[in-house]
Amino acid sequence: xxxxxxxxxxxxxxxxxxxxxxxxxxxxxxxxxxxxxxxxxxxxxxxxxxxxxxxxxxxxxxxxxxxxxxxxxxxxxxxxxxxxxxxxxxxxxxxxxxxxxxxxxxxx
Numbered sequence: 294x295x296x297x298x299x300x301x302x303x304x305x306x307x308x309x310x311x312x313x314x315x316x317x318x319x320x321x322x323x324x325x326x327x328x329x330x331x332x333x334x335x336x337x338x339x340x341x342x343x344x345x346x347x348x349x350x351x352x353x354x355x356x357x358x359x360x361x362x363x364x365x366x367x368x369x370x371x372x373x374x375x376x377x378x379x380x381x382x383x384x385x386x387x388x389x390x391x392x393x394x395x396x397x398x399x400x401x
Contacts, residue, residue: 300339308335311365318372327368334361350400352393359390 308331319327341357344350366383370376 300342301336303342304335304339308332311368315368315372327372330364334364337361348400350397352397352400356390356392356394356397359386359393363387363390 312328312331315327315331316324338354338357338361341354345354363383363386366379366386370379370383
């Protein structure tokens with residue numbers, strides 16, 4: 294579908310930026326799995342944005358973007374800087390994103 298291609302083009306620069314940010318910190322044995330996960334999580338956001346364009350429910354992309362951002366805190370904690378700050382902002386985004394996604398059931 295056209296919406297998926299358009300959304301993927303919009304999300305490609307942030308996904309590439311995340312990949313470049315993580316690359317020097319990720320062990321060689323995990324490079325491919327981390328790259329694959331960045332692609333998968335970006336595809337989730339692309340699908341959520343496309344769903345918003347189709348169904349008009351803003352909670353779907355909002356929850357997906359919150360989940361994406363929470364994964365950045367996990368990646369930072371795991372590969373860049375193990376620090377409490379990662380949990381301080383990552384956990385509220387994770388749980389909040391899950392609640393927002395769950396609330397999107399009311400959109401249908």
